[in-house]
Amino acid sequence: MAQLTIIGTGLIGTSLALALRQAKLKDLELVGTDSDNLSRSGANKTKAFDRVENRLSNAVRGAGIVVLATPVMAMEEVMEVIADDLSEGCVVTDVGSSKKVVLDWAEKYLPRHVEFVGGHPMAGREKSGPENADANLFKNKVYCVVPSSRASSRAVSEVTNIAEAVGARTYFISVDEHDSFVAAVSHLPFLLSVALVGCTSKSPNWDDIAQLAATGYEDSSRLASGDPIMHRDICLSNPEPIVAWIDSFIKELYEVRQLLNAEPEPDRDSVHELFEKAFVARNLWQAGAVNQASRVHQSAVDVPSFTESVGDFFGGSLARKAMESQKKLFRGDRNDRPKDR
Numbered sequence: 001m002a003q004l005t006i007i008g009t010g011l012i013g014t015s016l017a018l019a020l021r022q023a024k025l026k027d028l029e030l031v032g033t034d035s036d037n038l039s040r041s042g043a044n045k046t047k048a049f050d051r052v053e054n055r056l057s058n059a060v061r062g063a064g065i066v067v068l069a070t071p072v073m074a075m076e077e078v079m080e081v082i083a084d085d086l087s088e089g090c091v092v093t094d095v096g097s098s099k100k101v102v103l104d105w106a107e108k109y110l111p112r113h114v115e116f117v118g119g120h121p122m123a124g125r126e127k128s129g130p131e132n133a134d135a136n137l138f139k140n141k142v143y144c145v146v147p148s149s150r151a152s153s154r155a156v157s158e159v160t161n162i163a164e165a166v167g168a169r170t171y172f173i174s175v176d177e178h179d180s181f182v183a184a185v186s187h188l189p190f191l192l193s194v195a196l197v198g199c200t201s202k203s204p205n206w207d208d209i210a211q212l213a214a215t216g217y218e219d220s221s222r223l224a225s226g227d228p229i230m231h232r233d234i235c236l237s238n239p240e241p242i243v244a245w246i247d248s249f250i251k252e253l254y255e256v257r258q259l260l261n262a263e264p265e266p267d268r269d270s271v272h273e274l275f276e277k278a279f280v281a282r283n284l285w286q287a288g289a290v291n292q293a294s295r296v297h298q299s300a301v302d303v304p305s306f307t308e309s310v311g312d313f314f315g316g317s318l319a320r321k322a323m324e325s326q327k328k329l330f331r332g333d334r335n336d337r338p339k340d341r
Contacts, residue, residue: 001027004162005063007078009034009043009052010227012095012124013069014133017048019166022135033059035074042130057085065158067119068094068102073233075102079109088113091155093162095119097182097230098237099146099175106148115155118146120178121168122186128227136167143168144182146175183241187234188249191242193223194231 004020006013009032017030032049033056034040044052053059060066060082068075075094086092092114096102099118106116123141125132143163147156160170173181200209200217235242259274260266284290 001029002065003029003031003063004065004067005031005033005059006049006067006069007033007056007059007082008069008071008074009039009049009130010069011128011130011132012121012137013067014043014046014048014130015123015135015137016067016069016095016121016162016166017043018046018133018135019138020162021048023165025165031059031063035070039130046130046133048130048133056081061085062087063090065162066090066092067162068092068096071229071233072096072098072102072237076105076109079105083109083111086111086114090114091158092116093119093159095121096237097186097234099144099178101237103146103148103175107150112150115151116148117151117155117159118144118148118175118178119159119163120144120146120182121163121166122182123168124226126222126225128230138163139167141168142171144171144173144178146173146178179238180241180244183238184245187238187242188245190223190226190231191235191246192249193221197221197224 006017009017013032013034017032020028020030029051030049031051031053032040032043033053034043035056040052040054043049056078064087066082066086068078070078075096079092090113092106092110093116094102096118097120099120103116103118106118110116121138121141121143123137125134125137143166145156145160145163147159163170196217200206200213203209256274259270262270
């Protein structure tokens with residue numbers, strides 16, 4: 001029986017296990033582990049794992065695939081600790097929100113007889129912990145795949161098949177693009193939410209202001225209720241792209257300020273145009289009109305199913321020309337794409 005080990009039994013790790021169990025895959029043992037006793041206990045209660053190990057070495061020994069679902073800044077130490085216990089041919093992946101530092105750590109600490117493929121499901125919620133895990137968390141969500149330079153098509157296919165087994169859509173992207181783009185649409189939003197809560201709650205009139213806070217404030221401040229450790233580690237592991245997008249947002253906000261501060265009074269048409277453009281842009285995004293379908297892995301591509309690839313965890317060739325063509329998507333020339341800061 002093939003073994004898949006998930007290190008980190010919080011919201012994402014336990015949701016991943018529940019989703020794989022819901023997929024009813026045969027001959028697959030799901031093993032979980034966590035440094036926190038409460039997380040291990042909570043994961044046990046969900047019945048997501050076949051077994052939950054106390055010791056990290058016991059959890060990874062014999063695994064064909066190891067998924068790092070810890071906070072990002074903990075991954076460096078985890079890789080260093082598990083390196084000697086990883087089986088030959090093992091595929092290591094992660095679900096972290098920053099990719100460059102994780103791929104650098106993989107290159108530094110993981111032995112040459114294993115392969116690393118970065119992963120990042122664009123899914124989550126503000127409530128953390130295994131008790132909030134959901135087997136449907138990844139349904140129809142984008143799952144970023146960022147292979148290391150040494151990753152084979154076999155390793156890439158095993159990670160993409162995990163993503164598809166949990167109902168996600170795989171999306172191939174380079175490491176620099178990933179960290180910049182995710183900083184824009186994932187990291188910046190939670191920082192704006194944090195800044196909003198900080199701005200308002202620090203007011204001497206907050207006790208009275210809070211009585212008026214309703215749906216708009218609740219929606220805009222929701223992400224500030226996210227896991228502080230996760231948010232801290234994201235900022236520490238991806239500071240430059242985040243700062244670049246903060247600067248861009250400040251510029252945008254300053255332009256709004258200038259509109260509203262115009263003399264002798266704000267221009268009606270200019271203010272209306274501001275909201276009209278945002279209205280149209282968001283509706284286009286929600287309608288899927290800005291998708292790049294060519295970068296989303298299509299089921300018609302000849303890649304083995306997850307069930308088929310389970311049997312080859314411990315060796316066996318799954319080299320596929322289709323995967324090589326997919327890998328070119330993130331290794332090829334990007335000159336025709338707009339540059340971010």
